Amino acid sequence: MNRRRGALLAIAVLLTVPLARPATADVATADHGDAITEAVEDFATASGYPGIAVIVTDPDGTRHSAAYGVDAEGAPIASDTRMPVASVSKTITAAAVMQLVSAGRVDLDAPAYDYLPGFRIEDRRGADITVRHLLTQTSGITDLTLREKSLPQPATLAEAERRASRAELAADPGEKYAYTNTNFHLAARIVEKVSGVPFGDYLEREIFRPAGMNRTTTIDVTPEDLPADVADGHVYAYGLTPSVPEPHRFVNGSDGVITTPEDLARWLLVQQNDGVAADGTRILPAGVVRQMQTPRGDAPYALGWEVDRGKDGPEVGHGGIWFTYTADILLTDSGHGIAVIGNSGLGLANEGTGQLATRIADIADGEPADPMPSIRLWTDLVLAGFTLLTVVLGARRLARTGSWVRRHGDKPWWRLAARLLPRLAPTVLLFSLPYLIGLAVGGGRDVSLLQLAYYSPALMAWVFIAAVANLATIVVRVLGLRRHGVRRAEVAA
Incomplete structure (x- = not known):
């Protein structure tokens, strides 16, 4: 799925350098299992990931799982290793909003101001920002009109709501797509205000527990709020992969979900079964998943989901980028769900785990996958x-x-x-x-x-x-x- 960000420099030599490969663990042996394992090892070696976990699901359950390498503390990566999934979190935030929409408690096309009394911007067009605009990244707020990473970081969604009042609009609401975490900070705050409970508690009660995602949570700020069993991720420099803490950032609602590959597979199954969890529990009303994953017109973003219109038809998924972790989920037309989590950040000549998700999807469909250049x-x-x-x-x-x-x-x-x-x-x-x-x-x-x-x-x-x-x-x-x-x-x- 070619929806990732391009590399900045074209200074590279397309050669493959063989490096020592740690033993893989937790590998399924079903159809294409060996090819998937080999693709994971190849990607990790070529892209400098100390550890990667992959899950492939079909609507009736997990089809393949593969884990490679170790975490920063030397423990083997496995299907139950807890790791952040960064902006994949947006698919969960959007689902929480859509639960309230389905219950008649939120109107997608109502002004966000109706639910957020602490969010008021100077631009009079701010009153036209709807809940739908937040979930489709078309509010008019951009990273250039509110530099959400460079500004002092909030500690709660309430503070993020107040900070968003400093935003300016780069375009009329609904006119132009511009990806920014601020939209999903506000969307998560709407869930808090309407439900009357903290956002993390709402997700635990209405999504994580019903979906069987028992080792999943969401946090406010990194690295301070990370659970004790989540190891530091890595950066890449000159062939080395030192472990470092994630920089201090506010992440709740936008990229704050901490989960395991197994739990992320359970989230994919909810998508593949029209909102129903693996045990039959309904998480979203019938038809809502399709609504969330269908953009208007030629937009690249639906309700919390990225859409890529490739030559073989549209593919739906979402990438996730921390500075020390990356993740991707992908839903293919052939019915497969792909989840990838890696414990290294995005960097030059590394466009993240989206490339691996695409390769795994090809393998699951029986198509060949070329080795990656290092x-x-x-x-x-x-x-x-x-x-x-x-x-x-x-x-x-x-x-x-x-x-x-x-x-x-x-x-x-x-x-x-x-x-x-x-x-x-x-x-x-x-x-x-x-x-x-x-x-x-x-x-x-x-x-x-x-x-x-x-x-x-x-x-x-x-x-x-x-x-x-x-x-x-x-x-x-x-x-x-x-x-x-x-x-x-x-x-x-």
Whole structure:
């Protein structure tokens, strides 16, 4: 399912580098089981995931399960390992809203203001934002009009509601699709306000427990609220995968669900059986699942679900990205459900687990799946080469400061400024990277400098060292020019 974000740099060599592969565990042996296991190992090795779990479901139950590798504490990944599923959570938030819609307690086309007294924006068009607009990501709020990751983080959905009042609108409500977590913070807050119970309690009572998702919960903020049995995820740098805590972020309603592969499979079965759980419990009224997964017109987003119109027909699913974990779910026309959770974040030359979900879907349908090229390591090695070259050139410039000053010291100040000011470019690039990468990779998503260090330590190291080296060049040359001017004045005297 080709609905993932594009990689920022095309600096890569399409080679496969064989690396040591940890033993797999918890693998089913039904039809295509060996091919699925091999695809999981291949993806994990090529993309730098220490651990990945995959579940394949049919409407009558789990068909395949495969787990690869270990978590940050060295424990084997298994089908009962608890992990975050990031924005896959939006499918659950949308289901909670649709339960209230089906009960007649929420009107999809009523203004969000009717349910959220603490949400009022200055733009008069804010009164036109409906509940449907929140669930279809068409409210007019974007990450560029409310930078939800860069701003101070709320601690509760009530605080997130108040923070959303600072938003501006990039378009009229309903006019344009723009993905932002803020819409689902507000949707979850509607569930709280209408139901009268905390959002997590509502999900536990109305979705998790009835669906048999007994090891699933939702949290407010990372990493503080993570359950004790959830290990840190990983980032990727130069072929290494160090474990790190997730950055501090508010995630409830948008990407706060913590679950297991088994529980996520139970959620897929609810979708595949028209809202009915594996034990026969009805979670959503008949027809609501189809309504949630059917977008209006050519929109890429339905009610909490992403829709990709490929050459073989539309596919429905949702990706999930933390900075230390990624996840994907996919529902195919052939009736399969695919769930993938990996314990490493998105990065350069790694578009997340969506690629693996698509490959698993192809295998489940009996189609061949080509091996993945190992371009993530090569991308970082190229960046490492640029970083080393930057260090060498920077040291060379500093060592030759004296000769530069003698050669240019008597020139007019404006010519000296013209030579030195371009060396501010790496610093400008450094502080522009959050916007540039958010625009190039996420279509306008918000990201902070710290979070970019999780996204690509190699890229950030190169740009940071380039900025420092060039700033040092400016400072040392200016000081050299000053000493040259003093000596020239003394000679003249």
